[in-house]
Amino acid sequence: xxxxxxxxxxxxxxxxxxxxxxxxxxxxxxxxxxxxxxxxxxxxxxxxxxxxxxxxxxxxxxxxxxxxxxxxxxxxxxxxxxxxxxxxxxxxxxxxxxxxxxxxxxxxxxxxxxxxxxxxxxxxxxxxxxxxxxxxxxxxxxxxxxxxxxxxxxxxxxxxxxxxxxxxxxxxxxxxxxxxxxxxxxxxxxxxxxxxxxxxxxxxxxxxxxxxxxxxxxxxxxxxxxxxxxxxxxxxxxxxxxxxxxxxxxxxxxxxxxxxxxxxxxxxxxxxxxxxxxxxxxxxxxxxxxxxxxxxxxxxxxxxxxxxxxxxxxxxxxxxxxxxxxxxxxxxxxxxx
Amino acid sequence: xxxxxxxxxxxxxxxxxxxxxxxxxxxxxxxxxxxxxxxxxxxxxxxxxxxxxxxxxxxxxxxxxxxxxxxxxxxxxxxxxxxxxxxxxxxxxxxxxxxxxxxxxxxxxxxxxxxxxxxxxxxxxxxxxxxxxxxxxxxxxxxxxxxxxxxxxxxxxxxxxxxxxxxxxxxxxxxxxxxxxxxxxxxxxxxxxxxxxxxxxxxxxxxxxxxxxxxxxxxxxxxxxxxxxxxxxxxxxxxxxxxxxxxxxxxxxxxxxxxxxxxxxxxxxxxxxxxxxxxxxxxxxxxxxxxxxxxxxxxxxxxxxxxxxxxxxxxxxxxxxxxxxxxxxxxxxxxxxxxxxxxxxxxxxxxxxxxxxxxxxxxxxxxxxxxxxxxxxxxxxxxxxxxxxxxxxxxxxxx
Numbered sequence: 241x242x243x244x245x246x247x248x249x250x251x252x253x254x255x256x257x258x259x260x261x262x263x264x265x266x267x268x269x270x271x272x273x274x275x276x277x278x279x280x281x282x283x284x285x286x287x288x289x290x291x292x293x294x295x296x297x298x299x300x301x302x303x304x305x306x307x308x309x310x311x312x313x314x315x316x317x318x319x320x321x322x323x324x325x326x327x328x329x330x331x332x333x334x335x336x337x338x339x340x341x342x343x344x345x346x347x348x349x350x351x352x353x354x355x356x357x358x359x360x361x362x363x364x365x366x367x368x369x370x371x372x373x374x375x376x377x378x379x380x381x382x383x384x385x386x387x388x389x390x391x392x393x394x395x396x397x398x399x400x401x402x403x404x405x406x407x408x409x410x411x412x413x414x415x416x417x418x419x420x421x422x423x424x425x426x427x428x429x430x431x432x433x434x435x436x437x438x439x440x441x442x443x444x445x446x447x448x449x450x451x452x453x454x455x456x457x458x459x460x461x462x463x464x465x466x467x468x469x470x471x472x473x474x475x476x477x478x479x480x481x482x483x484x485x486x487x488x489x490x491x492x493x494x495x496x497x498x499x500x501x502x503x504x505x506x507x508x509x510x511x512x513x514x515x516x517x518x519x520x521x522x523x524x525x526x527x528x529x530x531x532x533x534x535x536x537x538x539x540x541x542x543x544x545x546x547x548x549x550x551x552x553x554x555x556x557x558x559x560x561x562x563x564x565x566x567x568x569x570x571x572x573x574x575x576x577x
Numbered sequence: 578x579x580x581x582x583x584x585x586x587x588x589x590x591x592x593x594x595x596x597x598x599x600x601x602x603x604x605x606x607x608x609x610x611x612x613x614x615x616x617x618x619x620x621x622x623x624x625x626x627x628x629x630x631x632x633x634x635x636x637x638x639x640x641x642x643x644x645x646x647x648x649x650x651x652x653x654x655x656x657x658x659x660x661x662x663x664x665x666x667x668x669x670x671x672x673x674x675x676x677x678x679x680x681x682x683x684x685x686x687x688x689x690x691x692x693x694x695x696x697x698x699x700x701x702x703x704x705x706x707x708x709x710x711x712x713x714x715x716x717x718x719x720x721x722x723x724x725x726x727x728x729x730x731x732x733x734x735x736x737x738x739x740x741x742x743x744x745x746x747x748x749x750x751x752x753x754x755x756x757x758x759x760x761x762x763x764x765x766x767x768x769x770x771x772x773x774x775x776x777x778x779x780x781x782x783x784x785x786x787x788x789x790x791x792x793x794x795x796x797x798x799x800x801x802x803x804x805x806x807x808x809x810x811x812x813x814x815x816x817x818x819x820x821x822x823x824x825x826x827x828x829x830x831x832x833x834x835x836x837x838x839x840x841x842x843x844x845x846x847x848x849x850x851x852x853x854x855x856x857x858x859x860x861x862x863x864x865x866x867x868x869x870x871x872x873x874x875x876x877x878x879x880x881x882x883x884x885x886x887x888x889x890x891x892x893x894x895x896x897x898x899x900x901x902x903x904x905x906x907x908x909x910x911x912x913x914x915x916x917x918x919x920x921x922x923x924x925x926x927x928x929x930x931x932x933x934x935x936x937x938x939x940x941x942x943x944x945x946x947x948x949x950x951x952x953x954x955x956x957x958x959x960x961x962x963x964x965x966x967x968x969x970x971x972x973x974x975x976x
Contacts, residue, residue, distance in 0.1 A: 277739035373620050377642070377957070450733055451805055460733075460961050462627065533799070535806045536733025538958045539642060 250342045254331045258483050265482040266293045268521075269528055276532035303471035308371060311468065315369030320469065320476040322362030327480040330355040330487045335409045337500050337512030348409045349401065352491055353394055356446065356484060360386035363465050366477070370468035378464020381454045381539055385445060388546045389452075393442040393488075395554035399435040399561050400428040400495040403575050409491075413499030420574060425503035429496035431571075432561070436496045438554045443488035444527055445542070447481065451534040452542055489523035490516070617645060624653045628731050628961045631971030635948065637960060644960050647952035649945055654975035662935040667693055667902040668766055670935065675761040677937060678973035680723055683709075683716040683756075684915035685922075685937075685973075686765035691846060691911040692922040693767040697904045702893040703848075705769035710848035711885040712755065712764065713913070715782075718789075718878040719748050720916040721871055724968045728868070729800050731965035732809060737800045744792045747785050754778045767902055769895025782886050789879050797872055810865035814951050814963030817862055824950075825943040828918025830967055833870040834862035840914035847913075852884050867966040903930060917941045917968055939973040 267282070267290060274281025282289030307316055332355075333348030335341040345351060360383045367379015401407055404415035416426045429436050445452035456464045466477050493499060497519050500512035507515060537545070564571050618639040623629035632653035638646040658673045665673065674685035687709050694701060722741040729737030749759045755778055756764035756771070764771045800806055816826070821834035831838055839856045841849045857873030859866030906928035912921030918940025925934040944967045951967075952960045 273735070277736055278743055279739060373618060377639075381642075450735075453733070454958075460628065460957055533736050534734060535729065535800070535803060535809070536958070537805055538809050538956060540956065541808060 254328070254342060258328055258331060258479075261486055262479045262482045263293045263297065265485065265524065266296070266478070268524070269482075269531075272525060272528045273532045276529065297475065300472050300475040305473065306470050308468050310371045312369040312371065315365050316468075317473075319362050319366035319369055320473040320480075322365060323359055324362075324476040324480045324483075326355040326358035326362075327483040327487065330484075333409050334487070334490050335413050335494060335499055336516050338507075338509055340500075340509075340513055341410060344408060344410045346406070346408050349397060349407045349412070349491070349495075352409075352487065353390070353397070356487060357386070357390050359480070359484065366469070367465035370465070372468050374461050375465050375467045378456065378461045378467065381461075382448065382465055384543060385448070385452065385454060385539075388543055389442045389445040389550075392438050392546060392550035392554045393446055395551070395558055396435040396439040396442065397491075397495055398558045399432040402558075402561060402565060403428055403431070409494050409499070413494050413501065416498040417501055419504065423504075425498060427496060427498045427503070432496060434557050435554065435561075436492075438550055438557070439492055439496070440526075442546075442550060443492060444530060445546070447485045447488055447527070449485070449527055450531040451537050453531075453536060454539045454542060485524055485527060486520065489527065490520045492523055493519040622960075628965065630727065630965070630969050633945075633964075633969065633971055633974075635952075635960075635964070637952065637957070639957070642956045642958075644952050644955055644957065647948050647960065649948050651945075652975055654971045656976065658976045659935050659937060662932055664931060666900075666930050667904060667932070668900045670932070671763050671765060672761070674937075675763060676972060677939065677976055678915065678917070678920070678941075678970050679760060680720040680970050681713075681716045681916050682760060682762050683712045683765060684913050684920050686762065687713055687847070688911060688913045688915075688920050688922045690765045690767045691913065692909060692924045693902070693904060695911050696907055696909045696924060696926055697767070697902065699768050700896055701769060702896050704773075704890050704892040705894050705896070707848040707885060707889055708770050708774065708894060709765055710852070711882065711889070712752070712762075712770075713847070714878050714881045714885065715748060715752055717916045718875060718882070719745055719752065721875045721878070722748070724871060724916070725796060725800070725875075728962070728965045728968075731961050732800075732806055734800060734803070734806070737796055740792075740796055740799065744789065744796075747788070751778065751781050751785055754781055766895065766897075766900075768897030769893070771895075773894040774889070779886060782882065786879065786883060786886075790876075793872070793875055793879070801868060801872060807865065809958070809962060810863065810868060810966075812861075812863050812865075813955055813959040814864045814867075814966060815862055816947055816951050820947065820950055821862060824947045826918065826947060827940045827943065828914065828916070828968075829870045829874060830867060830944045830947075831918065832856065833859035833866040835860055840912055840919055844912070846911070848885065851888070852881055854881050854884075864962055864966045871968070901930065903928070904932075912938065915940060917970065917973070918944060937973075937976060939976065941967070941969045942974045945969050945974055 270292070271281040282292035285291040285295050307313065330352045332342045333345055333352045363382040363386070364379045367375045367382070370376070400412060404412040406412060406415075416428060418426050420426055424430065448456060456466070461467070466474055469477060493516065500516040501507050502511070502515055565575055566572070620637045620639055621634065622637055623634040624632040629635065634650040634653060636648045636650060637644050656676070658677050661673055662670045671686040671689055674689055675682035678685050693699070722745045726738035726741035729735075752762070753759050754775055756762040816830070816834050818834050818836055821831050821836060826834070827838070835858060837856060837858055840846070841854070842856060854877045857870045857877065859870050904926040906926055908923065908925040910921055910923045912919050914920070919938065920940055921938035923936040923938065924932055927933040947967070948964060951963050955963065
C-alpha cells in the first residue's frame with residue numbers, strides 16, 4: 241500500500257513538474273525570443289506577463305475538440321498521447337539531487353534515450369492520420385530527422401558513460417564531484433568537448449528547434465504534422481516539445497556539467513535541485529538563442545550533415561576516447577576515483 | 578456528400594493511381610507514375626500560405642520533397658485598378674496606383690506622373706524632379722527592407738524581419754514627414770509633387786542616414802553572413818541570362834542573372850542623370866546572387882539619398898496649380914525603375930478628363946512568371962526561398 245502511494249506521489253510530482261515546467265518554458269521562450277527580436281514579449285496578463293501562458297492553456301482547454309472529417313479517427317486521437325507520454329516518462333531517470341530522483345536505474349540513460357526515440361512514431365502517426373498533405377510531409381520529415389539524429393545523440397553520450405563507468409545517471413553525476421589538478425571541476429565537458437558539441441547539435445535537432453525545425457517549418461509547411469490539430473490535442477504536442485527540450489538539456493547537464501553539483505564547493509542537499517534547474521535552464525536558454533537567430537537548414541542538407549559529419553565524428557570520438565582512457569595511464573588515473 | 582471529389586483517379590498501373598485533370602487547370606498534368614511506382618503529389622501552396630507573400634496560389638507537383646513542376650495561379654487580389662482608372666480624373670489615379678504596389682507607391686505615382694506629363698507636354702520644375710528621386714530612393718530602401726525581412730522569414734530566420742522593422746519605422750517616419758502618409762502617399766502629381774520638404778526634415782533624413790549603414794551591415798551579417806543561409810542560397814533557384822530575358826524579367830532579378838539593365842541609368846528620368854551611382858550585378862542568377870544584388874542596391878540607395886539631400890535645388894516644387902487636367906488625344910508609355918523592376922504605364926487618351934485606357938506593366942508579374950521554370954527540380958524549401966527571392970508584391974501582380 242505504502243509503496244503504491246509512493247509511486248503515485250512520485251508520478252504526481254513528475255506531472256506537476258512537467259506542467260509547471262512547460263508553462264514556464266513557453267513563457268521563457270516568448271520572452272527570450274522577444275528580447276532577441278527587439279520586442280518585449282507578453283507583458284499584459286499578470287506581472288511581467290507571467291500569466292499569459294496560463295491564459296493560453298485555459299483557452300486551449302476550452303476549445304472545441306475538432307477532427308477533420310477525412311482523418312483516421314483512431315490514429316488521430318492517439319497520436320498526441322504517443323508524443324506526450326514518452327516525453328513525460330523521460331523524466332524518470334533525471335537526478336535532481338543526491339537523494340532526489342524518481343528512481344535509480346542502472347540503465348537510466350538508456351531508458352531516457354529509448355523513450356525520447358518513441359516520439360517520432362507519434363509524430364509520423366499524427367502526420368499520416370491527419371490526411372493532409374502538409375501534415376504528411378511534416379510527419380515524414382520529422383521521422384527521418386529524429387531517427388537520424390538519435391544516433392549521434394546516443395554516441396555522444398558514450399564518452400561520459402565511459403568516464404563514469406556506468407549508465408546510471410546517479411553514478412554519472414557522482415563521478416563528476418571534486419576537482420582535477422586541484423582547481424578544475426571534474427565536469428566531463430572538458431575532456432569530452434567534442435562529444436558535447438555533437439550532443440548540443442543533435443539535441444537541437446532532436447527537439448526540432450530552429451535550425452532543425454523542418455517538421456514544423458512555419459514558412460514551408462505551416463506547422464507540419466500539427467497542422468490539423470487544435471485545442472488541447474495541439475496543447476499536448478506543444479507541451480511534449482517543451483518537455484523534450486527540458487529532458488535533453490537536463491541529460492546534457494547530467495552528462496557534461498556535473499548535474500546538481502556546484503563546482504569547488506560541496507552542494508547542500510536543499511540547494512541541489514535549484515542548481516540542477518539553473519544549469520538546465522541555462523542550456524535551454526542557449527537553445528532558444530540559436531532558435532531566435534538562425535535560419536533553417538534544408539531537409540537534405542540536414543540529413544547529410546547528420547550522416548556524413550556528426551555520426552562519423554562521434555563514432556571516431558568513441559573509439560579514440562576508449563583507446564585514450566584504456567592505454568594512457570595519466571588519463572586512466574584521472575578518470576578513476 | 579453534396580460536393581463531388583474534384584480529382585478523378587483512374588487506375589493506371591497495378592495498385593497505383595494518378596490524379597486526372599485538375600480543377601485549376603494545371604497546365605502540365607501530373608506525369609503520373611515513375612519507375613518505382615510512386616505517386617506524385619499535387620500540393621496547393623496558397624492562396625493562404627505564410628510564404629506566398631499575400632494571396633498567391635501555386636500548384637506544385639511533388640515527388641516526395643522534390644518539386645517536379647510548378648504553376649502560379651493568380652487573381653485573388655484583383656481589384657480592377659486599370660479599369661477603375663478609366664473613370665478617374667488624371668489627378669485621382671495615383672490614389673489607385675498606391676494600392677497596386679503597396680510597398681513602393683511612390684514609384685507607381687511617379688510612373689503615372691511621367692506618363693501624363695509626356696503626353697500632355699507638361700514641364701516639371703527641377704526641384705520636383707529631385708524630390709521625386711529622393712522619395713523614390715527612400716521608398717526603394719523601405720521596400721527592399723521588407724524584402725530582406727520576409728526573405729529571412731522564408732529561409733526560417735525570424736530575427737531579420739523584426740530587425741528590419743526597426744530601420745523601416747525610422748524611414749517611414751521620414752517619408753511620413755514629407756508626404757503625410759506611411760503607405761498610401763498620393764504625393765507625386767502630374768506637374769510636380771504635392772508639397773515641399775517640410776522644415777527640419779533634412780535633419781531627420783541625416784539622422785536616419787547616420788544609422789542606416791550600420792543597421793544594414795548588421796542585417797546583412799545576420800542573414801547573408803550566416804553559413805546555413807549561404808548553403809541554402811548558393812546554386813538554388815538558378816535563372817540563367819537567356820531565361821531571364823525570355824520571361825521579360827527586370828530589376829534586381831534580371832541583374833542577378835548578369836544582364837546590366839537599369840532604367841535609372843539607361844533611360845534616365847527625374848534627377849538620375851545628375852547622380853552618381855553603380856548598378857550591382859550578379860553572375861549565376863541563383864538565390865545568393867539575387868540577395869547580393871538587392872543588398873548592393875540598398876547600399877547604392879543610401880549613397881543616392883546622400884547626394885539627393887546634399888544637392889537638393891531651390892525653387893518651385895510644382896509647375897501646375899490646377900488639378901483638373903485635360904490630356905490631348907494620343908498614347909504614350911513611360912517607365913521607372915521600381916524596387917521590383919521596370920514599372921511602366923501605357924496610357925491612351927481620347928482628349929477627355931479621364932484616361933481612355935491605362936495599363937500597368939507591373940514588373941513582379943513578369944518576374945513571377947518564371948516560377949514554372951525556376952522552381953522545378955528543387956525541393957520544397959528551395960521553392961519557398963526562390964519565390965521569396967523574386968520579391969513579389971501581389972497587389973501589383975493582380976492589380
